[in-house]
Amino acid sequence: MFGLEWPLVAIMSGAxxxxxxxxxxxxxxxxxxxxxxxxxxxxxxxxxxxLVAPILVTNLWQTARAGNIMEPLxxxxxxxxxGFICLFIGAELIVSMDTKLLFGVLGACVxxxxxxxxxxxxxxPLKPETEKWAxxxxxxxxxxxxxxxxxxxxxxxxxxxxxxxxKDTFVRTVGMTWLTFAIPLAIAYWRNGIFxxxxxxxxxxxxxxxMIGIRIGEVIRDRIDQETFRKAMLVMLFLxxxxxxxxxxx
Numbered sequence: 001m002f003g004l005e006w007p008l009v010a011i012m013s014g015a016x017x018x019x020x021x022x023x024x025x026x027x028x029x030x031x032x033x034x035x036x037x038x039x040x041x042x043x044x045x046x047x048x049x050x051l052v053a054p055i056l057v058t059n060l061w062q063t064a065r066a067g068n069i070m071e072p073l074x075x076x077x078x079x080x081x082x083g084f085i086c087l088f089i090g091a092e093l094i095v096s097m098d099t100k101l102l103f104g105v106l107g108a109c110v111x112x113x114x115x116x117x118x119x120x121x122x123x124x125p126l127k128p129e130t131e132k133w134a135x136x137x138x139x140x141x142x143x144x145x146x147x148x149x150x151x152x153x154x155x156x157x158x159x160x161x162x163x164x165x166x167k168d169t170f171v172r173t174v175g176m177t178w179l180t181f182a183i184p185l186a187i188a189y190w191r192n193g194i195f196x197x198x199x200x201x202x203x204x205x206x207x208x209x210x211m212i213g214i215r216i217g218e219v220i221r222d223r224i225d226q227e228t229f230r231k232a233m234l235v236m237l238f239l240x241x242x243x244x245x246x247x248x249x250x
Contacts, residue, residue: 004202011041012202016054016209017216023058024217025224026233027171028157028178030058030210031150032240049199051150052189054210056182061214062175072173076135079159080180083139083152087181090147091188100248103149107244110154114238117161118231126162134159143181147188152181154240161237167229171221 004012015037022029031051038047063069073080126134138159146152156177160170189195195203221229 008041009205012038012050012206013209016206017213020054020058020210020213020215021217021220022213022236023062024214024219025221026229026236027062027174028153029236029240030214031055032153032243035149035151036243045194046199048150049189049194049196050203050206052182052186052195053200053203054206055150056179056186057207058210058214059175059179059182061211062171063179065175065218069172069176072169072176076173076177078132079135079139079156080177081139082136083143083146083156083177083181084184086140086143087147087152087184088143088188090144091185091192093148103244104248107241107246107248110158110237110241110244112241113158113161114234114241118234118238126159131163134162146181146185150185151240151244153178154237154244157233157237161233167221167226170229170233 015034016030018037019030019033022033034051034054035047038050042050138155141155142152145155153174157174160173165173186195224232
């Protein structure tokens with residue numbers, strides 16, 4: 001199918017369903033979960049190309065179901081704009097750079113942050129004056145990482161955790177933010193040849209298992225309370241950090 005044997009298509013489908021379930025529950029995680037599985041079977045650039053369409057479609061779905069997106073857009077536009085610019089920079093760098101150091105440093109920060117918040121959850125939210133510089137900083141780090149790996153979530157997710165956003169607000173904000181990043185990512189990967197040829201058709205097919213997974217995850221999320229959601233989100237972030245460290249090592 002579009003250059004892949006059927007066993008690989010089945011593995012790809014399972015990876016996208018699993019990633020979609022995680023995204024449906026905590027609002028993000030489809031790329032990192034899918035990549036962690038698919039890199040064992042497919043070349044890195046092929047894996048990144050396959051994820052372009054499902055990232056776009058699942059975030060469009062999440063945004064459409066989230067209700068009013070103007071409130072998070074008004075609050076977080078500096079972060080989004082900074083991330084938008086840095087995403088293009090990262091996408092241009094991916095074809096020639098060694099990303100291991102970046103993965104390692106970011107992974108260590110994510111692990112420390114999520115682990116600390118899991119065991120010592122009583123952290124005061126960021127003050128409004130802190131948001132003015134912390135938001136663009138999180139956007140820049142997320143955009144650069146997203147351009148080189150399709151995974152822009154960890155820096156901005158850490159920022160949202162520190163803001164202590166309610167469950168529904170968190171999912172609405174993530175959906176809107178991730179969608180604004182998914183569009184330039186698709187354009188950038190098309191320009192540098194990652195999202196091209198048979199990979200485009202594989203990516204379009206990957207939307208089907210991705211959407212199946214996200215619908216299952218949404219059903220699960222509706223059944224859990226705010227504290228369970230917070231812990232699930234931090235556990236997911238902790239696992240993301242460990243995976244980034246793994247990618248830095250091998």
